Amino acid sequence: MRSRAGEGGTRVVYRGAEADLLRGRWCGLDAVFKFRRPFIYRLKVLDDAIRRQRTAREAEMIHDAKRSGAHTPFLYFVDMGKALIVMQWVNGRRLKETVSSLSSEGLEHVFAELGGEVARLHASGIMHGDLTTSNILLDYDNKGSSNNNELTLIDFGLALRTTRLEDRAVDLRLVKETLTGAHSEVASKAYAALLEGYRGEVGPGEVRAVTRQVAEIERRGRYARVE
Ligand SMILES: Nc1ncnc2c1ncn2[C@@H]1O[C@H](COP(=O)(O)OP(=O)(O)OP(=O)(O)O)[C@@H](O)[C@H]1O
Ligand SMILES: [Mg+2]
8 A cells, every 4th residue: 555645665564354554654754554444245335434433433532542641652644534544653562472571570560551551541531442462562672671661552443432430340351351361370460560550540449449340240241151
């Protein structure tokens, strides 16, 4: 794909179920082009509407999340008709692939930071909706140092504006589930650090309320499985 304001070529860095991500240049800046592909089995008019709506939603939510003080990529350009978002290329690797190489101190630092990021979103009425370690980028210096970590939250395609406690708990529950499933050796330490970071932003009362709700979701899940 070549873009109007892009210089040089672009190269595919990721092909997801719905979107292709290409890396290229936008007005002299290192950029990512996230393009939601047409889905040929869907009625075209419906497909166009869905892709347009998800593109608009994601762009809006990235913008709102940044305003909340969370780290997200800068938005450069949005074309709803083409289902295209152009945003800042973030230097870093997915947390999913970096967790195992973090030192114990680094792990605590990164997850406390993540807790703070999520708390800032929640405090301003945003639910991420897909908080897995694949949707968090970590720029780190490769030495496992706790000082140079920087997290960026990406993939806001499922984000919502909400003030419901249940929605905040669903976000935390998904991180917890991802940790237990994909990073079991460090899951409890990482989750505890995350809650500590969350507490630092919103205070102990809110952490108590949201963790109680996470426990309630887990209880419902167990009950549903038994039935
Ligand atoms: N701004 C960015 N800078 C660098 N890499 C990025 C950026 N945005 C996305 N990526 C890379 O592309 C991958 C896929 O991006 P993303 O998670 O947004 O798409 P997706 O999972 O296919 O989304 P969806 O499920 O909404 O279609 C990420 O895991 C990350 O490796
Ligand atoms: Mg993703």
